[in-house]
Amino acid sequence: MSSIRQIFEKPWIWAFVAAIGVWIATITFTQGQGAGGVLTAAFSFATFSVIVALGQMMVITLGPGNVDLSIPATMTLAGTVATKVMATQDSMIIFGLLVALGVGLGVGLVNYGLIRLLRIPPIIATLSSSFLFQSAAIWYNRGLRIKPPPLLADFATSTVWGVPVLAIFIIVLSVAIHIALHRTVYGRSVTAIGQNMRAASLAGINVNRVRFLTYILCAVFAALNGFFFSAFSGGAALNMGQTYLLNSIAVVVIGGTSVAGGFANVPGLWGAALFLFLVEAMLNTYGLGAGIRLLLTGLIIVGVITAAGGQKTAR
Amino acid sequence: MSHAPTADTGESLFARLTSPRVLRSILPAFSLVVILLAIFYLQPRAMSPIGLKLLFNLSVPIALATIAQMFVLCVNDLDLSIGAYVGFVVAVGATMLDGGIAALPALEGMLPDPVPWILTTPISGVIVLAAGIGVYALLGALIYIRDLPSIVVTLGMSFVWAGLAVLVLPTPGGSAPAFVRAVMTLSTPVVPFAIVALVIIAIVVHFGLMRTAYGAVIRGAGGNPRSVARAGWSLLKIKMVSFALAGFFGMLAGLALLGLTTAGDANIAVRYTLLSIAGAILGGSEFVGGRVSPIGAVIGAATLTLANSFLTFLKLNPDFQIGAQGAILIIILALRVLINRAEARR
Numbered sequence: 210m211s212s213i214r215q216i217f218e219k220p221w222i223w224a225f226v227a228a229i230g231v232w233i234a235t236i237t238f239t240q241g242q243g244a245g246g247v248l249t250a251a252f253s254f255a256t257f258s259v260i261v262a263l264g265q266m267m268v269i270t271l272g273p274g275n276v277d278l279s280i281p282a283t284m285t286l287a288g289t290v291a292t293k294v295m296a297t298q299d300s301m302i303i304f305g306l307l308v309a310l311g312v313g314l315g316v317g318l319v320n321y322g323l324i325r326l327l328r329i330p331p332i333i334a335t336l337s338s339s340f341l342f343q344s345a346a347i348w349y350n351r352g353l354r355i356k357p358p359p360l361l362a363d364f365a366t367s368t369v370w371g372v373p374v375l376a377i378f379i380i381v382l383s384v385a386i387h388i389a390l391h392r393t394v395y396g397r398s399v400t401a402i403g404q405n406m407r408a409a410s411l412a413g414i415n416v417n418r419v420r421f422l423t424y425i426l427c428a429v430f431a432a433l434n435g436f437f438f439s440a441f442s443g444g445a446a447l448n449m450g451q452t453y454l455l456n457s458i459a460v461v462v463i464g465g466t467s468v469a470g471g472f473a474n475v476p477g478l479w480g481a482a483l484f485l486f487l488v489e490a491m492l493n494t495y496g497l498g499a500g501i502r503l504l505l506t507g508l509i510i511v512g513v514i515t516a517a518g519g520q521k522t523a524r
Numbered sequence: 525m526s527h528a529p530t531a532d533t534g535e536s537l538f539a540r541l542t543s544p545r546v547l548r549s550i551l552p553a554f555s556l557v558v559i560l561l562a563i564f565y566l567q568p569r570a571m572s573p574i575g576l577k578l579l580f581n582l583s584v585p586i587a588l589a590t591i592a593q594m595f596v597l598c599v600n601d602l603d604l605s606i607g608a609y610v611g612f613v614v615a616v617g618a619t620m621l622d623g624g625i626a627a628l629p630a631l632e633g634m635l636p637d638p639v640p641w642i643l644t645t646p647i648s649g650v651i652v653l654a655a656g657i658g659v660y661a662l663l664g665a666l667i668y669i670r671d672l673p674s675i676v677v678t679l680g681m682s683f684v685w686a687g688l689a690v691l692v693l694p695t696p697g698g699s700a701p702a703f704v705r706a707v708m709t710l711s712t713p714v715v716p717f718a719i720v721a722l723v724i725i726a727i728v729v730h731f732g733l734m735r736t737a738y739g740a741v742i743r744g745a746g747g748n749p750r751s752v753a754r755a756g757w758s759l760l761k762i763k764m765v766s767f768a769l770a771g772f773f774g775m776l777a778g779l780a781l782l783g784l785t786t787a788g789d790a791n792i793a794v795r796y797t798l799l800s801i802a803g804a805i806l807g808g809s810e811f812v813g814g815r816v817s818p819i820g821a822v823i824g825a826a827t828l829t830l831a832n833s834f835l836t837f838l839k840l841n842p843d844f845q846i847g848a849q850g851a852i853l854i855i856i857l858a859l860r861v862l863i864n865r866a867e868a869r870r
Contacts, residue, residue: 274811276675278798328864329857333805336798337853344847351843455604455679468673500690507683514676515666 221465224480227513228487235491247490249371255482256376257441260434261453262460262478263386264427268331269461271420272403272470275331277427279320279339280457281450284435286346287312288445291436292355299360306436313432316342317425324424325417331424347447354444365440375437380479387475399423403470459485463513484513544867548860552807552823555856559830566837573716580718581784583829584708585610586799587722588777590807590825591729591818592770593800597809598733598816599746599766601667601674606774607797608685609660611790613653613778615689618698618788621649629694646701653775660771664763682797689790696789700782708783721780722822729818742766746814803828806856827856 232251236244261280268277287309295305316338323334356362367374390396398419401409410416434453439445462468463484464477488509492502540546563579564571570579589606596603619627624644626635635643663681667674710717733739744752745762753759777796782788805811806827807820831852835845 323854327854327857327861329861330805330811332811333802333853333857336802337850337857340850340853341847344844344850347846348841348843455682458675459679462673462676468675498691500687500694502687503683503690504687507680507685507687510680510683511677514672514680515670 221474221477221480223513223516224464224477224484228480228484231484231487231491235487235494238491238494245371247487249368249373251483251486251490252376253366253368253373253441254486255479256373256379257434257438258453258456258460258482258485259379259383259478260437261431261457262464262482263383263475264430265457266461266464266466266473266475266478267386267390267399267423268427269458269466269468270399270403270470270473271423272406273468275403275420275470276458277320277335277424277431278332278454279316279335279342279428280431281454282339282342282346283313283316283428283431284438284450284453285445285447286316286342286349286435287432288435288439288449289346289350289447292357292439292445293350295358295361297356297358299358302358302361305358305361309432309436310429312435313429314425316432317428320428321421321424325421343447350445354446356444357440361440362443365437375441383475383479390473390475395419395422400471400473403467403472405471456485459510463510485510544863547863547866549808551856551860551863552820552827555806555859556823556827556830559827559834559852563830563834563837566834570837573714577716577718579830579833580716580722580826581708583826584718584721584725585777585781585784585793586796586803586829587725587822587825588773588780589793589796589800590803590821591725592773592777594729594804594809594816594818594821595733595742595766595770595773596674597746597804597811598742598814599664599763600749600812600814601678601767602801602811603678603770604675604797605678605682605685606770606800607793607795608682608689609656609771609774610778610781610793610796612685612689612692613656613775614782614785614788614792615693615698615790616649616652616656617704617779617782618700619649619693620652621646621704622699622701624648627698628692629697630691649701657768657771657775660774661764661768664765664767665760667767668760668763686790693788693790696787698788700786700788704779704783705786708780722826726819726822729822733816733818738765743814743816746812746816799825799828802853806853 232244232247235247236242261284265277265280268275290312291305291309294308295301319338319341320331320335323329323338324331327334357365365375369377388396390399398409398414401412401414402416402419406416431450431453435445435450438449442449460478460481462481464479464481465474466472466477488506489502492505497505560579567575569575589610593603593606596606619629624642624646625631625648626639626643663677666672667677708717712720733742741752741757742762742765745757745759745766749759752762778793781793785792803825804816804821805824807817807822807824809816809821828849831849835848838848840848
């Protein structure tokens with residue numbers, strides 16, 4: 210009994226409970242039809258949410274005011290540059306991946322450079338820089354959509370027994386981040402800075418280096434997501450990152466990470482990402498109009514955060 | 525200037541005027557003037573009353589939305605739903621505020637033949653808009669009582685407002701009520717109405733928030749909530765009041781925008797969320813501590829609008845327009861840092 214209670218005291222459990230509830234509500238409506246298909250689709254799309262949310266989570270954990278608004282632009286830029294460099298050649302996939310990661314590294318450098326040198330709030334720094342990256346993406350490719358190399362497209366869309374292959378890789382990445390967060394000096398430093406930056410600094414943590422690494426990490430993950438998402442969706446589109454701006458923040462917070470910083474939660478990201486996709490799928494299945502769908506999505510997000518928020522204060 | 529400094533006070537007038545404190549407070553206005561001069565240089569015809577009117581017109585709704593955002597920033601929260609909310613107001617304004625419930629596109633063909641007055645009275649629009657402000661006040665209460673992150677609550681609300689706006693006005697259309705159009709097309713002598721409106725907004729909010737006792741309490745609640753609560757003020761009420769004010773100014777922003785465009789579109793104001801945050805920050809507001817500046821917010825919003833026109837006049841390759849907007853933001857913020865550095869060196 211006590212172990213069950215322990216599980217229900219975890220802040221991330223509610224995201225999963227909500228996700229399962231929404232899934233059941235969907236398949237009840239379809240009388241069990243497409244139950245597996247919905248789950249596979251949910252895992253495919255949740256994977257992309259989780260990649261960016263992992264980075265966003267680390268950034269948000271750094272404390273109040275830390276949030277990366279340049280994720281959509283970074284995704285677009287990395288996806289655009291990588292697909293153009295690969296020019297649909299299978300032999301160029303590794304090079305394309307490296308280029309995408311390089312773009313992420315550059316974006317992270319610019320973002321943290323602005324935050325550190327200009328001492329502007331990260332939210333404004335990443336907002337202004339995102340305009341630059343978006344412009345660069347438009348200029349680089351004139352909005353042309355180049356197909357990804359066939360091998361990469363196959364990889365990004367393939368499934369094993371209904372489980373997307375990419376999802377397996379990202380689950381492994383999530384476990385790595387989870388361990389890094391709780392067992393490494395870097396991860397503990399991120400949490401410490403989020404709890405009290407001054408105390409962390411006095412305790413000998415190199416605050417600037419940790420923040421620098423975190424913004425780099427977030428940008429690199431966004432670039433990685435741009436690379437895989439453009440492979441998954443048949444090429445990089447200029448608006449491909451758009452939905453990930455709000456999605457990445459929502460996934461992090463519904464997943465049980467504290468917006469005030471200092472407390473991160475990796476398992477919750479998966480629960481929240483699945484939940485948000487399943488809500489959309491459910492409302493689509495019900496055949497509701499766009500207005501009602503948006504309205505219900507919003508009310509469900511506010512409802513979940515209100516319910517989960519109380520959980521946190523009780524802790 | 526009754527207390528003009530004399531030479532023997534040790535500091536010259538020039539040194540006083542170039543002190544970091546003064547520089548920092550005039551920086552937003554300075555950026556505005558520089559961009560305005562740049563526009564005049566590129567397009568001398570903009571220097572006419574009509575040119576100025578066209579330049580400043582769109583900054584009125586953006587300034588109002590920025591003021592709304594500023595009231596939320598003031599109590600250490602952030603409103604990511606303001607753009608969607610402004611769109612909702614535009615949708616309601618173009619339908620119910622003009623022709624009552626009967627003007628809703630969803631009801632077309634379902635109305636009884638002599639339409640009863642209750643269905644055509646614009647009072648229904650007034651009630652819906654007032655309810656919107658009420659929802660804002662309740663959000664403030666919810667965020668305070670449950671100690672919720674405003675970012676996520678308002679994120680969820682952005683979907684709610686967008687959904688409601690689409691329900692009210694599924695496709696662009698409707699028409700602006702006559703009085704809204706009349707206000708926004710007022711013509712004033714010498715100085716264009718838009719500029720007069722901006723000045724009035726800045727002065728009214730400045731006096732309300734910076735010069736009244738309750739304004740000080742609201743800002744104090746952002747700076748040090750505990751001490752404000754100890755002094756006997758209800759933090760719940762403060763949160764509700766500042767959110768309701770945000771809802772009120774957001775509503776004004778929507779109506780002003782509707783008056784300019786004359787027809788409604790639910791998605792018209794999506795960009796307002798980020799513009800309002802950027803405008804407030806450019807104008808010297810900060811994310812925490814109740815440090816806000818209404819005059820700065822209005823100037824910041826005007827600067828952002830003018831920056832857009834400037835880039836159009838520059839005939840810049842459209843690929844770079846968005847990027848140039850980012851660059852202008854960064855340059856102005858960099859200037860502020862230089863001033864702060866100069867201050868630190870003294």
